[in-house]
Amino acid sequence: xxxxxxxxxxxxxxxxxxxxxxxxxxxxxxxxxxxxxxxxxxxxxxxxxxxxxxxxxxxxxxxxxxxxxxxxxxxxxxxxxxxxxxxxxxxxxxxxxxxxxxxxxxxxxxxxxxxxxxxxxxxxxxxxxxxxxxxxxxxxxxxxxxxxxxxxxxxxxxxxxxxxxxxxxxxxxxxxxxxxxxxxxxxxxxxxxxxxxxxxxxxxxxxxxxxxxxxxxxxxxxxxxxxxxxxxxxxxxxxxxxxxxxxxxxxxxxxxxxxxxxxxxxxxxxxxxxxxxxxxxxxxxxxxxxxxxxxxxxxxxxxxxxxxxxxxxxxxxxxxxxxxxxxxxxxxxxxxxxxxxxxxxxxxxxxxxxxxxxxxxxxxxxxxxxxxxxxxxxxxxxxxxxxxxxxxxxxxxxxxxxxxxxxxxxxxxxxxxxxxxxxxxxxxxxxxxxxxxxxxxxxxxxxxxxxxxxxxxxxxxxxxxxxxxxxxxxxxxxxxxxxxxxxxxxxxxxxxxxxxxxxxxxxxxxxxxxxxxxxxxxxxxxxxxxxxxxxxxxxxxxxxxxxxxxxxxxxxxxxxxxxxxxxxxxxxxx
Numbered sequence: 001x002x003x004x005x006x007x008x009x010x011x012x013x014x015x016x017x018x019x020x021x022x023x024x025x026x027x028x029x030x031x032x033x034x035x036x037x038x039x040x041x042x043x044x045x046x047x048x049x050x051x052x053x054x055x056x057x058x059x060x061x062x063x064x065x066x067x068x069x070x071x072x073x074x075x076x077x078x079x080x081x082x083x084x085x086x087x088x089x090x091x092x093x094x095x096x097x098x099x100x101x102x103x104x105x106x107x108x109x110x111x112x113x114x115x116x117x118x119x120x121x122x123x124x125x126x127x128x129x130x131x132x133x134x135x136x137x138x139x140x141x142x143x144x145x146x147x148x149x150x151x152x153x154x155x156x157x158x159x160x161x162x163x164x165x166x167x168x169x170x171x172x173x174x175x176x177x178x179x180x181x182x183x184x185x186x187x188x189x190x191x192x193x194x195x196x197x198x199x200x201x202x203x204x205x206x207x208x209x210x211x212x213x214x215x216x217x218x219x220x221x222x223x224x225x226x227x228x229x230x231x232x233x234x235x236x237x238x239x240x241x242x243x244x245x246x247x248x249x250x251x252x253x254x255x256x257x258x259x260x261x262x263x264x265x266x267x268x269x270x271x272x273x274x275x276x277x278x279x280x281x282x283x284x285x286x287x288x289x290x291x292x293x294x295x296x297x298x299x300x301x302x303x304x305x306x307x308x309x310x311x312x313x314x315x316x317x318x319x320x321x322x323x324x325x326x327x328x329x330x331x332x333x334x335x336x337x338x339x340x341x342x343x344x345x346x347x348x349x350x351x352x353x354x355x356x357x358x359x360x361x362x363x364x365x366x367x368x369x370x371x372x373x374x375x376x377x378x379x380x381x382x383x384x385x386x387x388x389x390x391x392x393x394x395x396x397x398x399x400x401x402x403x404x405x406x407x408x409x410x411x412x413x414x415x416x417x418x419x420x421x422x423x424x425x426x427x428x429x430x431x432x433x434x435x436x437x438x439x440x441x442x443x444x445x446x447x448x449x450x451x452x453x454x455x456x457x458x459x460x461x462x463x464x465x466x467x468x469x470x471x472x473x474x475x476x477x478x479x480x481x482x483x484x485x486x487x488x489x490x491x492x493x494x495x496x497x498x499x500x501x502x503x504x505x506x507x508x509x510x511x512x513x514x515x516x517x518x519x520x521x522x523x524x525x526x527x528x529x530x531x532x533x534x535x536x537x538x539x540x541x542x543x544x545x546x547x548x549x550x551x552x553x554x555x556x557x558x559x560x561x562x563x564x565x566x567x568x569x570x571x572x573x574x
Contacts, residue, residue, distance in 0.1 A: 029053045032053040033052070033053045036048065036053070037050055041121060046069075046075060047121060048070070052066065060090075060091045061089060062086075064084070066082075067085060068080075068082075068115075070115065078119070079112065080110070081109070081113045083109070085105070086104070086105045087101045088101065088102045098337050101340045102341050104340050104343045106343065106345040108346070109345055111349070149529050152529070153536055158533065159256055159259065164541055167246075167253060167547075168544055171544070171548060182557060185558075185561070188561060194565075229565040232562050236555070239558065243555075247548070250545060260537070261533045264529055265529060280502050282506075291491055305363060305365060305372065306395050334368075336363070336368050338362055338364075340358070341359065342359055343361060344356070347376070350382070351378075351381045351383050352378060352381030353378070355377060358374040372392070372393040372395075383413040384409060386409075387410070388406075391405035391406065392404050401443070403441065404440070405441075411435065412435075413433055414432050419460075426463050427460060427461075429460050432455045432457060434454065436451065436453050437451060438451040445495045446494055448491075448492055450490045452486070453486070455484070457484065460479040460482055461480070462476040462479055478510060482506065487503070488503055489502035
């Protein structure tokens with residue numbers, strides 16, 4: 001060899017590498033933007049847009065600027081907008097088609113921002129819009145004026161009347177059944193026929209053989225008569241049992257008006273029970289609206305933690321001829337296809353900036369074996385002194401998920417809140433400061449949450465009209481003296497069917513103050529209601545008792561037939 005190096009080939013190779021390198025640095029960022037926008041939009045169902053991407057090789061990392069993810073339900077809004085996102089990537093994992101982000105930092109994060117153009121994907125039908133509000137949930141002030149008894153009975157169904165009508169229907173069917181049964185039982189003519197048959201046998205003149213034959217015939221007649229009497233006795237026993245059962249129903253119907261009265265009294269009078277539940281009346285609808293919104297967003301985001309793991313667990317890879325398949329072999333330290341180990345972020349809101357950390361972000365927790373954990377804090381915000389939000393979302397086993405969350409808010413300034421727009425007593429709570437503590441856990445879809453709220457100073461304002469009665473005036477005076485309010489409660493059940501229970505120190509104070517003012521008014525209403533219920537139900541109850549009396553004729557008929565048959569057996573006819 002005359003030359004160890006062919007300079008022409010080396011120069012050509014170097015030029016080729018230079019061209020590739022230049023193309024790489026010029027095009028790779030645009031390629032990354034295109035990939036993120038394409039696959040992100042497909043996964044989200046709405047446009048995902050990235051203004052600029054910057055890939056670094058040493059160390060391997062990626063920086064994204066102006067990332068916007070459209071809200072699929074509201075294409076003119078971004079669900080999240082990120083000013084800058086910087087991340088470090090794990091190269092060995094990337095070589096085996098896994099995106100493992102060791103650290104990630106996001107700044108300039110804003111939620112629910114307005115878009116200038118629609119983020120809907122052309123040609124893709126928008127999903128039906130789901131509302132996260134519960135319509136029509138507002139506070140309704142209990143009626144302090146004496147309700148109109150006639151109006152109440154006109155719109156309310158009384159259980160006593162329903163019981164009486166059902167009884168009359170049943171008793172009518174039973175009467176028809178017994179009338180039919182009487183025709184099937186031995187009647188007076190058939191029973192007297194036994195006596196005629198016996199007389200005919202005795203009057204017939206026969207020899208010794210005839211007498212013996214007559215004795216056998218008499219025994220047959222005796223057996224037939226006993227069978228008929230047994231049928232009549234069984235029928236009478238059954239009738240007595242049925243009448244006893246119907247009499248118990250009559251007794252229950254007779255007591256039903258008293259129960260109707262108690263039910264209507266509790267519903268239409270501001271009883272001590274209602275007064276002891278003022279917190280539910282005032283705060284309940286608003287608490288339910290907040291919880292409904294929280295559940296709405298949880299159900300929207302929680303499927304992202306599982307990524308269809310439950311449905312894909314046992315699915316075999318599809319073997320497409322000529323293309324092959326990707327087979328996942330067991331790994332010593334298995335990792336999911338996508339994972340953000342540690343994320344630091346700052347979320348900008350109207351109240352200020354919240355900083356937070358999130359760990360183990362993946363849609364394959366069952367592979368990672370660790371739950372998602374998050375912690376957000378905020379200090380010296382516009383209307384909040386301090387806020388801490390922390391939680392664990394454990395979906396390692398999708399069939400036995402366990403999520404926990406805790407929220408602590410200190411010094412939150414509240415605006416004026418309208419608690420009641422009832423014309424008889426409008427009620428509002430002016431600006432106050434609240435300390436809030438919330439603790440919640442969710443196992444599968446079973447919710448268990450508790451919270452405490454302390455408001456001070458508190459100023460509840462009312463504007464009762466001059467025509468307001470003594471009860472409303474006493475109520476307004478008591479509210480104006482309250483300077484501090486403690487509220488506590490719980491929410492239990494499933495995400496589809498939950499029960500909210502609320503209490504506060506307002507309940508007992510309202511009960512003691514107002515109960516004296518309405519006692520006399522309530523007593524008058526109760527007397528009128530009791531008389532009206534009795535008057536409305538007396539006719540139906542009396543008719544039910546009369547219907548039961550119609551069975552007397554049937555009972556007498558059975559007794560007559562039984563006595564007639566017994567006379568034949570005991571009167572020496574045989």
